[in-house]
Amino acid sequence: SSSPTQWEQAHWDNFREILGKRESSNNYSARRTNPDGRKSQFLGKYQFGNDALADLGFKNPTTKQWTGLHGVNSADDFLNNPEAQEDAFARWIPLLERRIRTQGLSSYIGKEFKGVKITKEGLLAATHLLGTQGVKDAFTTGKNGADQLGTTLTDYLKLYL
Secondary structure, three states, X not given: OOOOOOOOHHHHHHHHXXXXXXXXXXXXXXXXXXXXXXXXXXXXXXXXXXXXXXXOOOEOOOXXXXXXXXXXXXXXXXXXXXXXXXXXXXXXXXXXXXXXXXXXXXXXXXXXXXXXXXXXXXXXXXXXXXXXXXXXXXXXXXXXXXXXXXXXXXXXXXXXX
16 A cells, blocks of 8 residues: 555655646635536545545445544534545555556556556546546546546556656
């Protein structure tokens, strides 16, 4: 896992800073609702959605109700708790790394996609944006996947060149 114990602290801090800046201008209280008609909200510095929050134990995977982890019982609690957000992020990255490995996406590191070099950090960021399946689909089809706001996989790969 790539917590500060495995990555040099300055490297980890740089990774967090770049991704946080791209997601929310490093704003812990940022809240975005997707324009896709669903009620999906993305919360905090790293813009965590319902599925990620459930994967991390902040929400019940079935009911999507808050679990009380870190004293977080609502979206507002999460937005007002930078420590909970940083803990979530520190646990999220190793989870993404495991998914990247198990889906065979690690083999793309060092290669190019749409003329952009794939770094470990870029792949992690792109997986945070689109999910493991979204990244896998993009690499398999050659189509530059995007989220509902039009942010593309290559936009996130380029963050870490």
